[in-house]
Amino acid sequence: MTPEDRTPPVPANAAGSGGPTTPEESTIVSAPAPPRADCIADSAGGLTFDLDAPGSGPDPSEPGHWTAALVLRRRGDDEAEEVRLPLAPDGEGRLRAVLPSTVALPEGRWDVYAAFADTEPRRLVPGLADLRSLVDRRPGPSTSPLAVRIPYATKHGNLSLRSWLRAPHAEAGDLHPDASGLTAHGRLHRVADPAAWLADAVVEARLRRAPGLVVTAPVTREKRADDAPAEEDGQDFSFTLDYARLAAEWRGGLDVWDLWLCPADGSEPARLARLLDDVVDKQQVFAYPGLPVDAEYAPAQAGPYYTTDNDLSVRIEERPPVAG
Amino acid sequence: MSAANGWGRMHISFLIHNAYGIGGTIRTTFNLASTLAEQHDVEVVSVFRHREEPVFSPGGKVRLRHLVDLRKGTPGYEGDDPEYERPAAVFPATEGRYKQYSALTDRRIAEHLRTLDSDVVVGTRPGLNVHIAQQARRGPVRVGQEHLTLSTHSQPLKLTLRTHYPRLDAVTTVTEADAATYRKLMRLPGVRVEAVPNSIPAPAVAPADGTGKWVVAAGRLAPAKRYDVLIRAFEKVVAERPDWKLRIYGAGAERAKLRALIDKRGLYNHVFLMGPANPLDPEWVKGSIGAVTSSLESFGMTIVEAMRCGLPVVSTDCPHGPGEIIDDGVDGLLVPVGKTDKIAAGLLKLINDDELRQRMGRAALASSARFDPAEVAGRYERLFGDLVARGSLRGSLHRTRGALLSSAFRTSDASRSALRRVRAA
Structure with missing residues (x-):
């Protein structure tokens, strides 16, 4: 607020005496708007x-x-x-x-x-x-x-x-979570030969609280979609990550598993992420249900989600009590 | 709107609940006011002001002022005024916003209307129209706008309006259907009842090219919008065309329910709750088809918005607006309310026929130009001009009517002060 549009303050003891005067004469005097x-x-x-x-x-x-x-x-x-x-x-x-x-x-x-x-x-x-x-x-x-x-x-x-x-970038596409695990589709970008890069590649789930604890899932190369341009041949892949193997490490609280696409030759892996659209913050828009999983420790639920950086992770956490 | 309008420059004063908030009435009032302001002297008087700057811009030539200051933490704050705590006596108790009004608003609005020397005063909601009917000084043409519909008002509010609206010079509705209802259910001798649609400016972005595989819907996530029906209908679309997806823009109380529905039906790769967006035009143009599945639309602002962005809209043929906006089969499709099969069939008709979709999109772009602020303001300008001319021609008659009315005012003033004494006791 600029000084110009301040009306004189009403003294505290003036309450009840009719309140501030001439509100109809007030005008908007604003600071220059930011560009x-x-x-x-x-x-x-x-x-x-x-x-x-x-x-x-x-x-x-x-x-x-x-x-x-x-x-x-x-x-x-x-x-x-x-x-x-x-x-x-x-x-x-x-x-x-x-x-x-x-x-x-x-x-x-x-x-x-x-x-x-x-x-x-x-x-x-x-x-x-x-x-x-x-x-x-x-x-x-x-x-x-x-x-x-x-x-x-x-x-x-x-x-x-x-x-x-x-570079490289592994774009996450449709996600299909079910009770046994997460099946995800993705597309690899910015490598010279995507088909070769994906041969024998795996997805690594890395437990955030315990670096070094890794669960892997094999990667399947997919045919490009019917409506995709021919030059995208060899870029599509999918994988299924078993929730049971993630849940086996769970001891209560929140476990986050970050997903990486790793080539067989040990070169630079790609973090799975969803980047190729106009949505700046995916978490609320691309949301997926958490589903009950069997964990040895206690009843748990698991589900995929996008982090604040729009990277793809899986969370294992306490199962909320069933309402009603 | 033409410069050589023959009515000369008019001073037009709008009275609105809160010009600083977000909502269809605010947006459409600013659109109208700023367009009229190109030729006329226009002000918007907001009963309340709760924030520093309005969310929507009223346009540079429109004067904006307020009557009651509710900016917390500022020296002008009046929310702690004892009069603000006492219930309103003029603003009708049958109106939905009654609880926000008070003895303070009664007094401020009365002072405003008593001293207003405009040619035209326009109320933008029933309670404010009642204020104008009772309290505007003799002289200004009194226009009451109905932004909702008569049929959705409660019975007690309808009775209130029946009592007060005969003192207005004109009542405007946003649809012909509602104007017909007013003429049928209310006795309004000498009051002009006219349908003038809401205005929607041309988008500042280029229209959609109709190639994206997206259906877009936008609006408050409220039960009347029936987004649950849209999501169920879209499930049938996905079964046939999994390459198409749906975006729903907006915030509201239904969000959690809709999220649960999407999860339950496994539609999380096809249906997205985008959250609120302002402005919406850049979001509409990301889609190729607009969807509206409401059970009730007093006008259908989002339909026109989507059409102005070049999208054909598939809409339920609900009361009151959609049928007056969409020319079924030409610039969009009308489908039955609540019927997921029919809604899905309508969407698929446009999804499966690229040529038809493109053609209807172009038709929507052309036909929705009739909602341009210049067109709509021109209709208001003619209405106001006619009423001002009628007023000056029948000046003597007006005075007679005013004399008759003034005695009625004294009676009601007396009863009101009696009421106040009872409350104070």
Whole structure:
């Protein structure tokens, strides 16, 4: 609230004397709104930001506008990690910055600011986000790291980006949990020869509280879906993870098993994750039931879920009492 | 809306429950106000203000002010005013929002209406229309908007409206069906009853291209929306076309039930509860078909929103709005309420025929332009202009009517103060 729109405070002892006066004369006097950025995503992982220029609009005769920049700052301990993108007039009276998929953005949460001339960067608020090309995204064949950036509004209403950068990447698809275990379908990206990479590969479930405790499941190579492009041949796989083997290690509380796709040759494994769409936080949207499992220790339930980083894990925990 | 409208510049004042919240009435009032403000002097007066900035923007030319300040922790906060604790006597007890109104709102709204020197005053809910009917000073044209429907009001509220609405100059409904109900059930001599649909602006994003294999639904997760029916219908769609999926946007009390239904039917790879989204247009364009399975839609805002984004909508033919929005088989499909087989068949008809879906999507885009704020504001402008002209032509008649009414006011004022004394005792 700015000082201008404050009405004089009512003294405590004035209660009952009619209350504050002239509310009808109050007017809205607000602080200058934070700059708002529209964002358009392309299917290759690039983002375009469009925002109104401060003041009355960009004036080509005003060289100050040419020094404007979009500033991305990674959240975390390392204050210095920053990416600056030029913010230039788009010819239609607005300013535009482009973040191509080729600009590497390490994984994490990036807060988005605009800096005009030499002023302190101002945090942007999200405007319109056209992310339709991220829905059902199918990245083409390549061996360079897969870049995923999803813009979102923070809980305080500011603009941030969630970024992932992975090679290889194991995209989780349909999940079929049942009482005996989890059957999952996935697609491997960003390796030179997916079919060879998947030959004799396994899925490792790694217990988070006890590194080194690993349960493996064989991986089956799948035919690509009828509607998938031919170049995706050899990328699809599935596996079934037996809940009983996970439950055998359970001693109450919450056990989280992180799932990794591991090639037979011992080279770099891929964390199973769901990244190729427009949903920044999968956990609530791609939700799956926890089902009762037989654990030696006590009644338990098991189910797959997506972590805050949208990686796929399985949780074993206490079975809630049956209602009613 | 045309600049050369022949009525000159009007001063139009809207009265709304709370312009700072989220809801269909707020959104549609701002749409209308900001469009009218291009030609006229427009203000929106909000009875309550509970936050600093409105969630939706009223547009730069619209003046927004409030009557009662409920911003907690600010010096202007009036929620602890003793008058705020006393029940309202003017705002009708039969109205759904009665509990939020008070002696303080009675007084503030009365002061506002007594001093209002606009050409037109527009109420946006039944209780506020009653305030306007009773308390607006002589002069401004009095318009009461009905954003819901007469038939969904309780019997006691209908009686209240029957008593007060004859003092309005016009009642507007959002559907022809509801206007017909008003004309049939209420005695409103000399009151113009006119259906004017809600306005929905053109989306700021390019329309959907109709190629994505997604059905999209959006709205509060409330029982009347019957998302349980939609999910059961979609189960039948998945059985035939497992490559298609459903997104449901919105928040609400039904969420846990719907989640349990999805889990029980094993639809977690095909049906997704997306949570709330604002604005919705960027979400509609991710889909190729819109779905509405409500048992009741007083208007059908989401149908128009989806159509403006280029989506053909499969909607139940429920009262009151869908049948007036969708031209069945041309720009969308109407299916029977609650019938999962018929709803699934409607969806599959558009899923299985790419050409038909694309054609209906283009038709939806074209036909929904009639809900553009410029079109709708033009209809309001003509209505307001006619009423203002009628008012000045019949000025003498108006004064006679006013004199008659003023004695009635004195009576009701006296009875109200008597009531207040009883309460205070």
